[in-house]
Amino acid sequence: MNLLEKTFQKDGCSIHYWLTPNQDAPWLIFLHGAGANHRMFKDQLKSLDEQFAVLLWDARGHGKSRPMGPNFSIKLLMDDILSIMDKEMINKATFIGQSMGGNVAQEIAFYYPEKVENLILIGCTWNMQKLTFTEKLTIGLTPLIMSVYPWDLMVKQSIRASSVKYEVQEYLRNAFLSIGSHDFTKIFLATANCLHTEEDYKINKPILLVCGEHDNTGNIKKIAPIWAKSEPQCEFHWIPDAGHCANQDNPEEFNKLMTFFLRNKLL
Template sequence: MEQKTQPDETEKTISRPGCDVHYWVSGNSSKPLIILIHGACADHRQFDMQIPCLIQDYQIVRVDVRGHGLSRPLAGPFSVPDAVEDIVSILKETGRNNAIFLGQSNGTYIIQELEFRHPGMVRAMIIVDGTYIFQKLSRAEKLLLKLTPAIMSLYPYGSLIKSMADGSAVKESTRAYLRETFGRLSKAEIINIMSGVSGCVHPEPGYRTGCPLLLIRGEHDKLGNIKAAMKEWSLREPRSKYVVIPDAGHCSNQDNPEQFNAMMMEFLKGLPELVSYSR
């Protein structure tokens, strides 16, 4: 099924266990492929401000992750491994063997798990405000992750939406987008998603990412252990670069798109893989 949504973007769907996953394709199919994966409870529009920078030099795929946006309803629990296999199926539909990946928050967990399970499919990663899912957590961190869905369930629906949006961004336009997008989900859907996200961490001592890695964090991102984990992650990876975006929170690509886009394009243009990009 295909449907034109914008002059330069085609909406497609792929049938997957539990739901039909919607994704959007734009750009030049002869150029390197970059796949954009949004954060928990958001949707593909989270990367609207990155598209103009990428459209000339890349083929772009952006996805509504299962259980989000138009990729609903979802039958059964949300899980990061299931989302990974959705992305693998979409990648195969493009006729490519690999891609560059850009993800925000939960989108970064999907990308990390994809690279872990399918080495070689990820040519490079741009990680936006996401923790390292292969770290060893403290007892307190494990307990907080486990309790997060239950704590969220105690909030009245309206308060939950506002709290999630306010905690994720410093710019009002970003918060407005998040309130609107989160508000499309029921409280049960939000808890289902967050339950899957909270269970995605699995320590892998000695594991290293096998590709170039750009780690970007908003200066004011105070969610979870992201600040400490991203810095430690950068020290573990010899092919990584760590950048802090000023005047930005957990959604740094939306809070400060100018600075974010500059760092993103600098990283992409420096990738040696683009010289001999495999299909």
């Protein structure tokens, strides 16, 4: 798939993004996970054709989008991608988000539902869930834990928790190391603190929610089927032989689900 690379200057960061020259088609916007970059979706691009217009990015602080700028938050990422959509005159899109990217997609659906056609969420926790006391305590202690955690050990454990595939782990290792410990910590903490309980809130958009059967990060594996049952337009699937980065660990299985969903909802 032929992509054009562009940049967008905002809040102290040169944000790099890629999009298809053919834009007279339903838009798909891919949002990568924390510490990764746009290349995490390379296997998904192979399964798409010119029936879709595609946009990917390196979120601020990731990949080529450096420096991060003075601030980082999920809401700032939401503002960044909406600004790019305005620049490219994209009124509405299907958002495909992995982990942190899925958190951003949920915030767009919450604050700007008119911008969202559908959601495809991969290894993503539920932004609006009600946390248990233990989960709140864990999030509260996260800054202290990360301040004393050795960087090499953090990278090693993060990549093992994220993927069951050696080549994906190596991709993540290189992506994490290119960010560095300071910015990686800011990204991790911002992602952990993006949750906000919204009683009785429903996204009320068509959702494809997937989770790798070996995803052991946070509470994602526990919360995913509960979340799916709460949404009237959500279909949920376990991805076999896959961890947190299910679209990379088992692209064949994920791509089948993704393309069927997209063709059913958009074509």
